[in-house]
Amino acid sequence: MLGALYKKILVIGGNASGLAAASQARRENPDAEITVFESGNYISYGACGLPYLISGQIKDINSIFTYPPSFFEEKRNIRILTGHRVTAIDPFTKKITVQLQAIRQAPSAFINGSGLAGNAIKCDNETILLDYDRLIICSGAKPVLLDVPGANAPNVFYFRDINDTLSIQNFINEKKPESACIIGGGSTGLLIAGALTETGIKTTIIECNRKILNDYEKDITDFFHNNVTGYENKTSSEQAISGIKIMTGVKAVSFNASHTTGSIYSVTIGSCDGTVSDKFEIDAGMVIISAGITANTGFLGTGRIDTGIKNAIKVSGMQQSSINSIYAAGDCCLVKNIVTGSFEYIPTAANAIKAGRVAGANAAGGHEIFEGSVDTKTDMIFGMEIARTGLDSKKALEYRFNAVRITDTYPSHMKALPGSGNIFCSIVIDKNTRKILGAQLAGAEGVSKRIDVFAAAIAGGFTVDRTYMLDTSYSPWTSTAPDAINRICGKAISILKSLK
Numbered sequence: 411m412l413g414a415l416y417k418k419i420l421v422i423g424g425n426a427s428g429l430a431a432a433s434q435a436r437r438e439n440p441d442a443e444i445t446v447f448e449s450g451n452y453i454s455y456g457a458c459g460l461p462y463l464i465s466g467q468i469k470d471i472n473s474i475f476t477y478p479p480s481f482f483e484e485k486r487n488i489r490i491l492t493g494h495r496v497t498a499i500d501p502f503t504k505k506i507t508v509q510l511q512a513i514r515q516a517p518s519a520f521i522n523g524s525g526l527a528g529n530a531i532k533c534d535n536e537t538i539l540l541d542y543d544r545l546i547i548c549s550g551a552k553p554v555l556l557d558v559p560g561a562n563a564p565n566v567f568y569f570r571d572i573n574d575t576l577s578i579q580n581f582i583n584e585k586k587p588e589s590a591c592i593i594g595g596g597s598t599g600l601l602i603a604g605a606l607t608e609t610g611i612k613t614t615i616i617e618c619n620r621k622i623l624n625d626y627e628k629d630i631t632d633f634f635h636n637n638v639t640g641y642e643n644k645t646s647s648e649q650a651i652s653g654i655k656i657m658t659g660v661k662a663v664s665f666n667a668s669h670t671t672g673s674i675y676s677v678t679i680g681s682c683d684g685t686v687s688d689k690f691e692i693d694a695g696m697v698i699i700s701a702g703i704t705a706n707t708g709f710l711g712t713g714r715i716d717t718g719i720k721n722a723i724k725v726s727g728m729q730q731s732s733i734n735s736i737y738a739a740g741d742c743c744l745v746k747n748i749v750t751g752s753f754e755y756i757p758t759a760a761n762a763i764k765a766g767r768v769a770g771a772n773a774a775g776g777h778e779i780f781e782g783s784v785d786t787k788t789d790m791i792f793g794m795e796i797a798r799t800g801l802d803s804k805k806a807l808e809y810r811f812n813a814v815r816i817t818d819t820y821p822s823h824m825k826a827l828p829g830s831g832n833i834f835c836s837i838v839i840d841k842n843t844r845k846i847l848g849a850q851l852a853g854a855e856g857v858s859k860r861i862d863v864f865a866a867a868i869a870g871g872f873t874v875d876r877t878y879m880l881d882t883s884y885s886p887w888t889s890t891a892p893d894a895i896n897r898i899c900g901k902a903i904s905i906l907k908s909l910k
């Protein structure tokens with residue numbers, strides 16, 4: 411049995427992909443010694459819930475954890491070592507170097523790992539060297555750092571993990587800032603802006619691109635943007651999150667600190683084309699930088715394991731890296747885009763968990779394949795949903811599809827009933843094969859359930875004709891007859907006919 415060869419399995423990273431990998435390795439190989447190294451104090455939490463700790467919509471930090479370390483140790487016989495940072499890997503001798511971290515205050519049920527690793531062959535109190543048969547790298551992503559004067563001030567934050575979240579929360583509770591500037595108008599920037607405005611902080615997002623959410627088509631983003639910033643005019647509960655200002659085509663030139671406190675009080679903004687004359691200043695009692703992420707793979711050293719875009723680890727469908735004994739999964743590695751066939755950086759929780767399962771099974775001697783992703787994403791921000799799957803029109807043309815894009819707006823449910831809103835729909839179709847290549851939707855309700863149908867249609871290679879015929883559900887409170895999904899496909903079929 412292959413599994414018997416892979417007795418010592420080490421996993422780097424104790425969150426979504428790492429714990430999925432460790433758990434699947436255990437299912438595959440009941441006899442393996444499986445150890446998870448986590449540099450932080452926490453394991454098994456949903457980073458996706460972090461914005462809502464700041465907004466106060468999640469009150470108890472313990473509720474964002476799925477399992478405590480004791481669960482993995484007692485129920486799955488997986489050793490969890492928190493406060494253990496892997497600092498180097500030697501694929502040739504099959505050893506990793508682990509540095510012990512200072513443990514910070516944390517919710518008690520979740521921080522206690524089992525202490526020092528038992529198979530250490532060298533220990534100088536701070537660093538240990540361990541050998542492995544199979545290694546699984548699940549080290550996630552890290553924020554892109556911004557090189558702007560003042561970025562080291564105490565009220566300039568990044569937002570990626572629990573420690574960042576606690577620092578932001580503490581700062582808000584203690585200093586009660588009235589204004590904030592978010593650098594970056596991607597979905598994380600928008601989520602954190604939503605959380606801050608929910609607490610009453612006047613928030614400005616600045617985004618260097620000409621539009622926020624740059625991975626969406628412009629008209630979808632415009633629809634979303636206009637609805638979000640129009641919130642002041644809506645009902646009283648919605649007004650609680652008003653005050654958001656979004657500025658595009660601009661960047662932070664400097665974070666301006668007070669000479670007495672060292673803290674930032676304003677941000678100087680300039681146009682992204684570098685024009686000096688149009689600089690201006692906005693108030694900012696705090697700054698949160700959310701300027702993108704890259705794979706957290708710096709500790710691997712250069713040239714030992716093949717990496718690609720954003721330093722993400724290149725893997726096969728079995729999640730195997732360029733080194734046979736090393737597997738990887740999650741935000742630290744590339745994912746195959748099912749539509750284009752190319753490996754891309756698609757960092758989502760679902761991809762991390764599915765790829766983690768495959769990596770774990772294979773590291774333990776199994777033979778499983780992660781087929782990849784159609785790059786599906788959804789966000790709900792300021793009461794508006796926006797979602798995408800597959801290719802946008804630009805990417806479809808880049809990949810030389812004979813692409814056409816069709817757009818329209820349909821009601822989310824029967825117009826006569828309260829709460830019905832518009833859903834802006836965009837689909838991209840390959841005129842040669844009639845297959846759906848991509849879909850993007852924005853609107854007030856039911857966007858993600860519809861994007862999931864498109865995601866399934868794209869992954870299944872459905873034509874627009876077959877997608878039109880899908881038997882979607884209808885009731886006056888939930889959809890129209892037929893649903894927006896069928897209607898946009900129906901329109902596309904008519905347009906394709908007229909193009910002949």
Ligand SMILES: Cc1cc2nc3c(=O)[nH]c(=O)nc-3n(C[C@H](O)[C@H](O)[C@H](O)COP(=O)(O)OP(=O)(O)OC[C@H]3O[C@@H](n4cnc5c(N)ncnc54)[C@H](O)[C@@H]3O)c2cc1C
Nearest residue numbers: 423425426427449457458495496549550740741758759762
């Ligand atoms: C604010 C926020 C909101 C999000 N919202 C969504 C969402 O709505 N939908 C969605 O699909 N995705 C969302 N994501 C992304 C999602 O959280 C990630 O895709 C997912 O967590 C990736 O899992 P992972 O295991 O690869 O990485 P992570 O969850 O980042 O885990 C990696 C772990 O490895 C540890 N580690 C790193 N280096 C080392 C080392 N050298 N030694 C030991 N341990 C190490 C880290 O401390 C970390 O705990 C969000 C992320 C954030 C930050």
